[in-house]
Amino acid sequence: MPEFSNPDAYELWMGRWSTRLAPSFVEFAHLPKGGHFLDVGSGTGALAAALLAGVEDGTVVGIEPSEPYVEYCRERMRDKRLRFEHGDALTIPFEDESFHGSLALLILQELPNAPRAVKEMCRVTRPGGCVATSQWNFKDGMPMLALFWDTVTETIDTEAAREAAAKCMTVDYPDEAALRHLWEDLGLTEVETKTLDVEMEFAGFEDYWASFLTDVTPTSSYVGRLSEDKKAVLRDHLRQKITGGKPDRPFTLATQALSVRGKVP
Secondary structure, eight states: OOTTOOHHHHIIIIIHHHHHHHHHHHHHHTOOSEEEEEEESOTTSHHHHHHHHHSTEEEEEEEESOHHHHHHHHHHOOOTTEEEEEOBTTBOSSOTTOEEEEEEESOGGGOSOHHHHHHHHHHTEEEEEEEEEEEEOTTTSOHHHHHHHHHHHHHSOOHHHHHHHHHHTOOSSOSHHHHHHHHHHTTOEEEEEEEEEEEEEESSHHHHHHHTTSOSSHHHHHGGGSOHHHHHHHHHHHHHHHHTTSOOOOEEEEEEEEEEEEEOO
């Protein structure tokens, strides 16, 4: 299974945009400057790095179920206030009330049981501590993916293509209201939501196209399963959409992330 086993490929696919989002998310969380904080699903370390910068006197632990990602972060992020461990969001390997805050960046939609994960985050967070998450707005705020899947369904007219597009663009908590309800249903207090804006800057069409060849998620693996003829058709149509038939050039896509925070009672 290719998903979430190649951190270098993930950086090209989505990690670079996580780095753009993480500082705004940490600012939204309103964390104290000191304390002990948990990064749930630490991936390639974007949130952990932003936490270190945002909580100047704090310490951070990142947990991640993929061993290659844990090793990737350990090798690239050496700071005495930070450590990475193997761990699952559904069974967080820490005692009750171990942290002053628990945060998760771009993983809620990947989990088979999001409420259980949030409960775990609450369990390991001290009373009054923050529990927060942020995920891309797949409904109408993720043009990088929408552009791709719209072109797939326009050029590869099969039921399988439409089903793949729907599966990758559908999440359990698609808007701020759904995230708020999840947080409130789990007993968190002072719940607030916000949509954060992020700009995705591509060096050109080839930079954008390369993202969909990384084979690290279902979406970024889709092109690799196509025949060469269909791949060429999809690539040509995408290029035309992005460049308008003009020479290739850098371009920016405005993207949104839905964020929610609350306090453990």
